[in-house]
Amino acid sequence: MINPLVPARTPSFGIMTAPAQVAYDDVLRVWDEADGITQIEHAWLFDHLMPLGGDPNGPTFEGWTLLSALAARTERLRLGVMVTSNRFRPPAMLAKIAATVDAVSGGRLEFGIGAGSRPDVPLARREYAAHGLPFHDAAHAVGSLAEACTIIRRLWTETAPFDFQGDYYRLTGAFCGPKPVQRPHPPITVGGQATPTLRVVAKHADRWNMPGGGIDKAIERSATLDRLCDEIGRNPAEITRSIVLPVSYDRPDGTRRTIRAALDGGFNHIVLGLGAPYPTGVARWVADTVIAPLSGTITAP
Numbered sequence: 001m002i003n004p005l006v007p008a009r010t011p012s013f014g015i016m017t018a019p020a021q022v023a024y025d026d027v028l029r030v031w032d033e034a035d036g037i038t039q040i041e042h043a044w045l046f047d048h049l050m051p052l053g054g055d056p057n058g059p060t061f062e063g064w065t066l067l068s069a070l071a072a073r074t075e076r077l078r079l080g081v082m083v084t085s086n087r088f089r090p091p092a093m094l095a096k097i098a099a100t101v102d103a104v105s106g107g108r109l110e111f112g113i114g115a116g117s118r119p120d121v122p123l124a125r126r127e128y129a130a131h132g133l134p135f136h137d138a139a140h141a142v143g144s145l146a147e148a149c150t151i152i153r154r155l156w157t158e159t160a161p162f163d164f165q166g167d168y169y170r171l172t173g174a175f176c177g178p179k180p181v182q183r184p185h186p187p188i189t190v191g192g193q194a195t196p197t198l199r200v201v202a203k204h205a206d207r208w209n210m211p212g213g214g215i216d217k218a219i220e221r222s223a224t225l226d227r228l229c230d231e232i233g234r235n236p237a238e239i240t241r242s243i244v245l246p247v248s249y250d251r252p253d254g255t256r257r258t259i260r261a262a263l264d265g266g267f268n269h270i271v272l273g274l275g276a277p278y279p280t281g282v283a284r285w286v287a288d289t290v291i292a293p294l295s296g297t298i299t300a301p
Contacts, residue, residue, distance in 0.1 A: 010268070011263055011268045011269075011270060012041045012042065012268065012269055012270070013039060013040060013041060013042075013270050013272065013291050014040060014041055014042030014043055014044060014077075014078070014269075014270070014271050014272065015030070015034055015040055015042075015043050015044070015271070015272050015273075015274055015283065015286060016043070016044040016045070016046070016082055016244060016271050016272065016273045016274065017030055017031070017043070017044075017045065017274055017276075017278070018045070018046045018048075018052075018273070018276070019045050019046065019060060019061040019063060019066050020046075020048065020050075020051040020052065020053070020054070020058065020059065020060040020061075020276075021051055021053070021054045021055065021058045021059065021060075021276055022059070022276045022277070022278070023059075024061065024066070024069075026276065026277070026278055027045075027061075027066070027070070028069075028070065028073060029278070030274065030278050030282060030283055031043055031070050031073070031074055031077065032073065032074065033281070033282075033283040033284060034077060034283040035074040035075060035076050035077050036076075037283055037284060037287045038076075039287040039291045039292065040077070040283060040286065040287055040291070041077070041078060042077060042078035042079065042080070042110060042271070043070075043074075043077045043078075043079050044079070044080050044081065044082040044110075044112070044271055045061075045063045045066055045067055045070075045080075045081050045082070046063060046081065046082060047063040047064075047081045047083065047084045047085050047088065048060060048063075048085075048117075048124065048127060049062065049088075049127040049130070049131055050123070050126065050127040050130060051123070052121075052123050052124060053123075056123065063081045063084070064081060064084070064097050064098075064101065067079060067080070067081055067101055068100065068101050068104050071101055071104045071105035071108065071109075072104050072105075074105075074108075075106075076108075077108065078108050078109075078110050079105060079108055079109065079110065080109060080110035080111060080112045080189065081112050082112045082189070082191065082209060082211075082244065082271060083112035083113050083114040083189060083190070083191035083192075083209060083211075084111075084112055084113045084114065085114065085115075085116035085117065086113055086114065086115060086116055086141070086144060086145045086148050087115075087116035087117070087128065087133060087134075087135070087136075087141065088116070088133065090169070091147070091148035091151040091152050091169060092151060092152075092155060092169075092171055092174055092176075094113075094148070094152065095151070095152040095155040095156060095176050096155075096176055098111050098152070098180070098186065099155075099156065099176055099178060099179060099180045102180040102181050102182060102186055103178060103180070103181055105181075106181065107180070107181035107182045109180065109182070109186040110186065110187055110189060110207075111152075111185075111186040111187065111188050111189065112189040112190075112191060112209065113145070113148065113149065113152075113188070113189070113190060113191070114145070114190060114191040114192050114197070114211075115138070115141040115142050115144075115145045115192055115197055115200075116141055118138075138194070138196070139196075140168070142194075142196040142197055142199075142200060143167060143168055144168035144169070145190075145197070145200055146199075146200045146203070146204070147164075147166040147167065147168050147169050148169070149188065149190070149200065149203075149204035149205075150164075150166075150204070151164055151166075151169060151171065151174070152188075153185060153188070153204070154174075155174060155175070155176035156176060156179055156180055156184075156185040156186075157179075157184055157185055160175075161173040161174060161175040162174055162175075187206040187207060188204060188205055188206050188207070189205060189206065189207040189208070189209050189242060190204060190205040190207075190208060190209070191208075191209035191210075191211050192209075192211065193210060193211065193213070193217075193218075193221045195224060195228075198221065198224055198225045198228055199228055201225055201228075201239065202225060202228040202229045202231075202232055202234060202239075203232060203234075205239055206238075206239065206240065207239060207240040207241075207242050207269060208222075208225060208239050208240070208241055208242060209242040209243065209244065209269075209271070210222070210241070210242065210243045210244070210267070211244055212244055215258065215261045215262055215265055218243055218262065218265060218267065219265040219266070222241055222265065222266055222267070225239065240268065240269050241266050241267040241268060241269065242267065242269035242270075242271060243262050243267040243269070243270065243271065244271045244273055245258055245259060245262060245270060245271070245272060245273065246272075246273040246275065247272045247273060247274055247275070247286060247290060249275070249279060249282075249285075252289045252290050255272075255290055256290060256293060256294055259290070259294060260294065272286060272290065274286070
């Protein structure tokens with residue numbers, strides 16, 4: 001399957017189901033329904049090992065394992081993890097995992113990656129100590145993210161084994177086979193909003209995801225990304241702008257207003273966060289109540 005990595009010209013809508021405080025059957029039910037609804041083009045999980053809300057000792061599924069299962073049970077949806085914590089898995093291993101999911105899905109993977117949890121989010125930081133994972137400072141996290149993006153892209157595209165000697169990673173005879181189904185590789189989404197992370201976006205990403213916050217903040221960060229692209233001679237228009245927006249089941253009109261503001265601000269890849277428990281028929285409800293009323297009022301940025 002050929003993927004030219006051309007930014008979307010018209011808005012696209014997807015859903016996000018955080019795999020915490022839910023059962024596998026709950027997530028599968030929503031994704032199976034969404035797979036048959038053309039207005040929903042993509043679906044996402046998150047990458048945390050413990051809950052960020054609700055019972056702190058409640059269940060949380062590992063994102064990439066669950067994504068592979070959902071890839072095998074769907075046929076149309078583009079799918080990914082929004083976004084993978086680069087702190088959790090060595091990049092060469094992550095490249096192999098992602099290539100496997102792309103094969104399982106028949107070439108539908110959207111590869112999302114980021115620096116990992118911020119040190120000021122205690123519920124996120126605890127999962128590192130709980131799983132014996134190091135938690136380095138922000139400079140280390142961003143520097144290793146940049147090297148990881150380089151390594152992963154090379155593993156997906158280079159046909160001969162190579163060595164890599166970086167500040168954070170060292171590989172000998174690195175090789176990924178089989179390659180991803182998509183050529184030259186699955187689209188790379190880098191998530192985050194700090195300026196050092198946006199420098200990584202400017203150099204490596206096909207899409208940038210703003211993980212949350214207000215629309216004004218997202219627009220300001222998007223303008224910063226434009227400037228950083230200009231600094232390295234890259235056309236900012238090459239990077240699709242993505243944002244995660246929570247869905248209100250009680251006030252869909254408010255959700256629609258927020259989406260309109262995001263679209264007006266240049267964000268044409270909209271990820272609608274669904275809160276658990278998921279109501280029966282929630283994917284159809286999102287399509288009919290949130291997305292469809294916007295269809296006559298939105299245009300490509």
